[in-house]
Amino acid sequence: MNARKKALVNGLLYTIKDREPFYGNLLIEDDKIAKVGDFSIPEDCEVIDLNGALVFPGFIDPHTHLGIYEQGMGFEGADGNELTSPNTANLFALDAINPSDSGFTDAIKAGITTSFVIPGSGNVVGGVGVVVKNWSENIIIESRVVKNYAGLKAALGENPKRVYNSKKMCPSTRMGTAATLREALVEALNYQRKLNKGKENGDKEPERNLKLENILKVINKEMPLRIHAHRADDIATAIRIAQEFDFEMSIEHASEAHLIVDYVAKFNYPLVVGPSLGVPSKIETKNKTLKSLKILSDAGLTVSITTDHPVLPIYQLIHAAALAVREGLDEYEALKMITINPAKTLGLEHRLGSLEEGKDADIAVYDKHPFNFTAKCLYTFVNGKCAYKG
Template sequence: MIAITNAKLLTVTKGTIENGVILIEEGKIKAIGEDIEIPGDATIIDGQNKWVTPGLIDAHTHLGVFEETIGWAGADGNEMTNPSTPHVRALDAINPLEQGFVDAYMGGITTVQIMPGSANVIGGEMSIVKTYGRVVEEMLVKELSGIKVAFGENPKRVYGEKKQMPSTRMGTAAVLRENLTKAKNYMKKMEEGNDKKSPEVDLQMESLIKVIKREIPLRAHAHRADDIMTAIRIAEEFEIDLTLEHCTEGHIIADIIAEKGYRAAVGPTLSNRSKIELGDRGWHTLVELDKAGVPVSIITDHPVVPIEYISVSAAIAVREGLDEETALKAITINPARHMGVEDKVGSLEVGKDADVVIWSGNPFDFRTKVEVTIINGKVVYQREM
């Protein structure tokens, strides 16, 4: 058992406890509050003058599938042989021993969603993992959390250069519609057929059936406002669930996104304007989406922005007009809800996974350091004093 004492606890969902205690047992938060009896056998971590938050969460990364520094050998996030590859799994390409995972938990990030890249219209399956472990099986929070789809410049550039469809935004939308329609037809045949008449199992269609049945969402890479609207249009046509990823021009249509009830994972705003569709990239997107009532998550798109800078991104967003409470939610409970794992992570609550970060001061001060990171009740990082 671990007891964190005398600390300022930012619970996220239940306010701030100025001088609180957290009890951790068997990987879960057992108790939290001011007047908590501490068992005699507990390992005590004194949190005097420290701030404590839930483990931070990044809902949109390529951690371990686009490894840093090694180029081609570690680039496993885009299967650029077909514009539709719903059946490939990021899970099969994650290298848990990549340095990015160490950077993550040293930066207080304890949970991440890892997905394929955006070269293909339908990029494949994604997973949610903790940032500490030897193999992905030890790290899994959710094996299948969505299917990546992409709009805008990336797929039309990749396949336009190959002189094949899609080479336009029209073609991108058509490829997605075509494959969702195939999945609906395949599902119908599988349900109606018997052992002799049922079609052979098609792994691509099996993946998309989960979307058609609304078991998992499409997670749509879309920067420009018109691309965001295309993603929404197709989701409504097929009556499927959708989250908006990047949402760079979301501020232009913030009222529409809010009215339709979509969540937005915004970023990587700390990056440069590397292509035309990022021309209006800025912190104002988060501010305007929040004002409109859109639940926002701040993302790094690691390795585009190194994952340890998600707290820096949140701090800059505060400087540029986002209030601290919303900024904290944008790297904790909002991404947990965005990914559908808010019952496990994203806040300091009894019964949730004991993913806890102890900070030297206010997390929104650039000078603040992570002093301790706890994942599933285990201290995985402790800064040398």
């Protein structure tokens, strides 16, 4: 038997590439999917007979605080918001992730194999997020990193003005928040001019500035801005600033995007919607609804679902998608919102989000459709290795 090869046979394959599932086999070689469909099983591999179980690409949550807001840890595990300056673009979520956070285990037990871990929304510019696999054989976070510099967090709306109003400093209003973001972008542009002059004349080279380096990655389209915006007017502000400075972004949470769907659709920025379950926790989320996912999807937008873990437990990613189907969303579109759509939003569709040859062997196997609340995850594979067996 070749330990490098595994064949999952007799499964109902939800490839996501194909709209309809079909029965077939899936071959894993090392950490990649080697074959999908009807093929002869190699003699030199481990064979796992799924007996008709349902096979999905590993699910993806594109906005979490896994490992930086640890479950049940209180202050000791709260490392997601450095509330000492409105601009903390020099921070990296990677430096705060505890791979031993029990949230990662919960994710794997639900077949959620990948997460985008991003700083919180207390600051106008919060820091750099990182895409990680939710499991590895050791607890060194580098072994899980899929993509660092996967987005720079920014925030509009209630959170920054609440934090800094209490400190009697700017921003204390939405105007102040927008101005702070614009000023950070302008400062980075000025830094770029100084860097250019420094290339011509070494005596004029500016001192290195980590905040401005990271913001320049946004301006130069090397990394998108991930803008926290719930309310319709905050979403419009995010779009306004993105258009002014010509950077790429995603709109995070987007609780009222459905109220201005035609306007949002004109610009076609990807939306990361949620947390959609539970009661509205703030004024700016009072109009959130699971119906919004269908409205936004029907408008042709790239929509993903998030739990904003630990705001919602990460395993409720699947529950949110299921309830959106109950509210009229097409089942296939709901599956895309927790697989290929977040992969696209994170710039990783070449590796994640569907069962295709050459992609990472991140796989979730269920006894019945996961949108059935009694469904159980039977296996979770991460990079071709069995991370969980139910």
